Amino acid sequence: MVAILSTGDELLEIDKPLIPGHVHDANSYGLVAAVQAAGAIALRLGIAADQVEAVVERLDYAVESGTNLIISSAGVSMGAFDFVRSALEAHGELTFWRVNLRPGKPIVSGSYRGVP
Incomplete structure (x- = not known):
């Protein structure tokens, strides 16, 4: 099972009306489709708010659900509200952060409570 976070x-669920300053969360649905097309089970974790506690709560749920892999869309750059990397550092292992590639420079790889 692959968890998608x-x-x-700024993200809204796709069934919510679009409001100024926000965008619909399309990435998670595309990732779910790709995971399913590859023959795996996808667990969509929804949208975590820009709070470290919200990110940790969703990641904990993924681990408790028995997921084998966690994929995050956003939350790994250098912004004040990018908490996925700090959650990995606090509760897991950071393999690498950032690559010299554009687009795509802000990327992180690691494990959260033993789950890559």
Whole structure:
């Protein structure tokens, strides 16, 4: 099973009306489709607010659900509200952060409570 996490206060679920300053969370649905097309079970974790506690809560749920892999969309750059990397550092292992590639420079790899 592959867990998919989106983060960001600017994100709205696709069934919510769009409001100024926000965007619909399309990435998680695309990732779910890709995971399913590869033959795996996808667990969509929804949208975590821009709070470290919200990110940790969703990641804990993924681990408790028996997921084998966690994929996060957003939350790994250098912004004040990017908490996925800090959650990995606090509760897991950070393999690498950032690569010299554009687009895609802010990327992180690691494990959270033993789950890559």
